[in-house]
Amino acid sequence: ILNVEQSPQSLHVQEGDSTNFTCSFPSSNFYALHWYRWETAKSPEALFVMTLNGDEKKKGRISATLNTKEGYSYLYIKGSQPEDSATYLCASKRSGNTPLVFGKGTRLSVIA
């Protein structure tokens, strides 16, 4: 069974601060790592799908890196804004037709 861990569990930052959080996953038989952004009462929104070791992806002020050999991914938010407040989920997949296994998420609150 895959065990996907995210840290920290929750985070409070001031508007304008940059922040980052971690997702760790078993590195054996790795296939893909997904990041989602989940606002309350809405559907989780896909941010990134990462497959290659050393991958770095960026979407506006949000970026993510991937290390498949050691089994971790970092999500970075530059210049946090109140609208970034959400739970950020990561999920790992072992092969193309297996389900995603999720971490518990990191709950980010950005204070204006």
Add this chain to the structure above:
Amino acid sequence: GAVVSQHPSRVICKSGTSVKIECRSLDFQATTMFWYRQFPKQSLMLMATSNEGSKATYEQGVEKDKFLINHASLTLSTLTVTSAHPEDSSFYICSARGDPSYEQYFGPGTRLTVT
């Protein structure tokens, strides 16, 4: 991204009754749909995977006779919680995928409370 709807968003039912939750892919054909459950402060836990036109595959520990899943079309899957009990109270969320290589798109979830 693609849109997945889920209905109802909240439901309260009495113990012993059954509740049906619908999951629809609005702008793509979902060959595979997934049903997850989330307890407070826990991760999304996969309950079952369903492929259109075939029986769902349930994860270990999930009772198939209690959580009935139907995926009769490429745009609709339903989860029926039969003879609900208070311990079934949880957040249920579906996701849909059009192809093994494509992204999974999530519905907004259903909060079930069994009294």
